[in-house]
Amino acid sequence: EPEVTQTPSHQVTQMGQEVILRCVPISNHLYFYWYRQILGQKVEFLVSFYNNEISEKSEIFDDQFSVERPDGSNFTLKIRSTKLEDSAMYFCAIRDQYFGPGTRLLVL
Amino acid sequence: KQEVTQIPAALSVPEGENLVLNCSFTDSAIYNLQWFRQDPGKGLTSLLLIQSSQREQTSGRLNASLDKSSGRSTLYIAASQPGDSATYLCAVCSNDYKLSFGAGTTVTVRA
Numbered sequence: 001e002p003e004v005t006q007t008p009s010h011q012v013t014q015m016g017q018e019v020i021l022r023c024v025p026i027s028n029h030l031y032f033y034w035y036r037q038i039l040g041q042k043v044e045f046l047v048s049f050y051n052n053e054i055s056e057k058s059e060i061f062d063d064q065f066s067v068e069r070p071d072g073s074n075f076t077l078k079i080r081s082t083k084l085e086d087s088a089m090y091f092c093a094i095r096d097q098y099f100g101p102g103t104r105l106l107v108l
Numbered sequence: 109k110q111e112v113t114q115i116p117a118a119l120s121v122p123e124g125e126n127l128v129l130n131c132s133f134t135d136s137a138i139y140n141l142q143w144f145r146q147d148p149g150k151g152l153t154s155l156l157l158i159q160s161s162q163r164e165q166t167s168g169r170l171n172a173s174l175d176k177s178s179g180r181s182t183l184y185i186a187a188s189q190p191g192d193s194a195t196y197l198c199a200v201c202s203n204d205y206k207l208s209f210g211a212g213t214t215v216t217v218r219a
Contacts, residue, residue: 031205043152043197043209056206091152096140096205101151 006092006100013107016081021103023075023092032075033093034067036060037102043091049075082107110135114198114210122218127185129213131198136176139205143172143183144197146212152197156183188217 007022023032034046047057049067057065066078079086087107092100111134121127131141140159144152158165158174158181165172169186185192198210 033206035207035209042211043199043207045206045208048204048206056204089151093207096142096201096207097154097157099152099154104149 004092004094004098004100006090006103008103009101010104011106013082013105015084015107019079019082019105021077021079021090021092021105023077023100024073025075025094025098028073029094031095032067032069033095034077035091035093036088037091038085038088046077046090079105084108110138110200110202110208112198112200112208112210114196114213116213117211118214118216120216120218121188123188123190125188125217127183127188127192127215127217129183129185129196129198129215131181131183131210133179133181133198133200133208135200135202136179137203138176139201139203141172141174141181142199142201142207143170143181144199146195146197148195155196185215188215190217190219193217 005024032049035043037043045058047061048055064080068076084107089102089104091102113132115130138160142157143155156165156172171184174181193216195212195214197212199207
């Protein structure tokens with residue numbers, strides 16, 4: 001079973017700052033996903049990434065968000081100018097089953 | 109757009125009772141359905157995955173059924189234990205591996 005790690009586990013940032021969340025799968029995969037879960041709410045789909053391109057994005061995934069696979073192994077989610085409402089747990093996933101432990105983001 | 113609903117939102121039972129958690133979804137064109145467990149402030153642990161061609165899946169005290177035509181799945185947990193206390197999430201997977209989650213059922217098992 002592939003293992004997925006995410007860094008950092010926790011991040012606190014000031015509103016308006018840029019954050020980069022990282023996801024590292026142990027083995028090579030083609031399908032990557034980012035989900036987020038605001039405290040007390042549903043897990044929501046953000047974006048899917050297939051073969052180094054965005055294949056689908058939700059209405060949440062606006063111009064402040066971007067994803068990259070800069071070096072063929074890391075998979076990153078960047079939020080350019082964070083807002084208070086971006087505070088959430090962000091999960092990276094490979095395909096439909098393998099979830100990372102999450103990054104808890106707090107925007108102050 | 110796939111909508112996933114879980115009933116009840118919360119459940120409290122004495123230890124030893126069987127648990128029944130319900131999930132319904134609006135679009136029957138699914139790839140699979142999964143049940144996850146989430147402890148407070150933690151990540152997602154996959155418990156059971158039922159392929160769209162299957163009717164049920166079992167693991168230990170857990171059994172999940174799937175009725176794709178009616179858009180329903182049920183998770184049964186036999187002989188509940190305090191360690192089963194958690195939030196259980198139902199997630200429906202579409203053909204592009206994207207998951208749509210329900211809001212979850214929060215289970216408390218009283219010792």
